Amino acid sequence: MSLGLIVKTGRILTARLLMGEPIDGITHCAIGDGDATFIDPLNPPAPDIDQTALKTERARKKHYKRTFLKEDSEGTLVVNGIHYIETAEETQTIGVFFRFEESEANGITIREYGFFGGDVAYIDGLQSDYAANGVYHPDTNPSGEVLTSGYLYEVKNIPDFNKTSDTRVELVGVIKI
Template sequence: MAYIGVITHAGRILRAKAVLNAITHCALGEGNPSWGNNPPQPDVNQTSLVKEVARKRYSKKSFLIPDPQGSIAIAKDPDNPSNLTFYSETTEETNAIAIWFRFEEWEVVGATIREYGFFGDGVEYVSGVNGLLALNGVYDPVNNPNGQVLNSGKLYRVVNIPPKIKADTDSLEIVFFEEF
C-alpha cells in the first residue's frame, strides 16, 4: 500500500509566512565578466554572490491574492514574460508573498549588475553603517577591508542575469515573489 501526502493550504500559508519573515535583504553583484550576455545557471550550493557590490534591506513585504484587476503583475514563466498573473496586496495571510527592494538613482551608480540574491537569517552591517544600504560586499580584514556587511546571513535565492549597468538616472526595484 502506498502512502500519499500533501501539504495542506494551511501548511502552504505557514511556509509563505516563514519565508516572508525570513527574507530581509537583497544583494546586487557584478558576477564574473566572462559570463558575457549568457550567464551560467546559479549553483544550488552557493552561499554568497560571486562579487557583491551592494546590499539593501527590504522596503515592503506583503501577502498577495490573485486579482485580475490587481496592480501587481508577475511573470511566472521567464521564457514567456508577457504571460502575466495579477495580484493585489492583502492583510490576510495567504500562500503568495512579495518582498520589495528598491535601489535609488544615486545608489550603486556605475556597477555592472550580473547577479542578485535574497538573504535572511541574521544579516548584519559593520559598525557605523546604520541605514538600509551597505556597500562593497562582506567585510574581511585581509581580503575586503572596505566591505560593509559583517554577517551575510543565509542566501535563499540567487539569480544570474545578462549585464545591466546601473546609471544615476535609474532606480532599480527588485521584487521577490513566491507562491507556495
C-alpha cells in the same frame, strides 16, 4: 530565461523558520556583477545550488515592505508575467520589496541578485539600510560593509543590466509556499 534558484542555505533557512527558531526570514537583497563565466550578456549562467553568496556582491539593502499577495489579472504588480495585488488576507504568496535609490546602485553592472535572511548584520557604525562593497574581510575586502551575510535564500543571474545613469532599481521577491 531561468527563474531564481532556492539554494541549499535557503532551504536551511526555511527549515529553521519552520522549527520556530528565533531567526529572521528574507530581509535583504544583494546585487552584484557576477563572475568571469558570465561572458554572454544575454545568456546568463545557471545559478549553483551550493552557492552561499553572490559571486561579486556590490550592494545590499534591507526590504522596505513585506506583504501577502494574491494573483489578480487586474493587478499592477507583475512578476514573471503574473499579475498580483497586495492583500491583508493571509495567502500562500508573499512579496518582499526592495528599492535601491538612484545613487545607491549607480555605475554597477547588475548581473546577479540574491535574497538573504537570518543573521544579516552590517559593520559597526553603518546607520542606513544600505551597505556597499559586499562582505567585509580585513584582508580581501576591507571596504565591505556587510559584516555577517546571513543565509542566501534565492539567487538569480540576469541578463546584463548596465546601470550607468541615475535610475532607481526595484526588485520584488515573490515566494509561493
